[in-house]
Amino acid sequence: MEYKSNNNIVYSCKYHVVWCPKYRRRVLVDGVDERFKQIAQEVAQELHFEIIEMEIMPDHVHMLLEVDPQFGIHKAVKRLKGRSSHDLRKEFPWLNKRLPTLWTNSYFVSTVGGAPLSIMKQYIENQKNV
Template sequence: MSQRNYKSNKNIVFSCKYHVVFCPKYRRPVLTDGVDERFKQIALELSEELGFEIVEQEVMPDHVHLLIDCDPQFGIHRIVKQLKGRSSRLLRSEFPWLKRRLPSLWTNSYFVATVGGAPIAIVRQYIENQKWVADNK
């Protein structure tokens, strides 16, 4: 049986993991040619800055999967907003062709689900396998 790792702040002890998925505007396959790797760097920098953990991430050409462990008082919605905002601004400035292809990089919507009772290893494996599934379509 795996041991659950709990985190704490001065008020609470928690273990909150979220599966987050979001897409570029019009689901265009623009997360390629270095944009994917740069997105991963931006996400890791932001996680260190805001104090959340990216347990797993996979960037597909037309969507992003993240497994995030964060303080519930900070809120997953704030993380997603910061992540989409900063990555859009930086990626569109570093890759000018994105500005020509899209009026804005990300859609306004996103999917988020708590991992709940699912073993983290299973969710991590699912996210890791997304690249393989897309390549074999």
């Protein structure tokens, strides 16, 4: 198992996170999905967390993240959703017409400590085939 560290702690905190557009609309298509991936990578780099795996479906997002526990998974998800909503709605004006806000307020998060990481990565990669 590989560990990360900051000034205070050594950690291995991996999370499976899923969230949806408002009303579960199928709007993550036609370039929105690819741009979302770019924005997510930018946010991860700025905030120093890792996106291990990511799959964008037309009506939801699956991510496998490794986040510093002192920063918190909730802050990572909040920044991902906030920045992507702002940027995507600015770059794709048709999203403003379809939705009052891009994302729902809720999301699913589960720690991945019990499952082998390779199994979680395979699960997320295979979401397109489901």
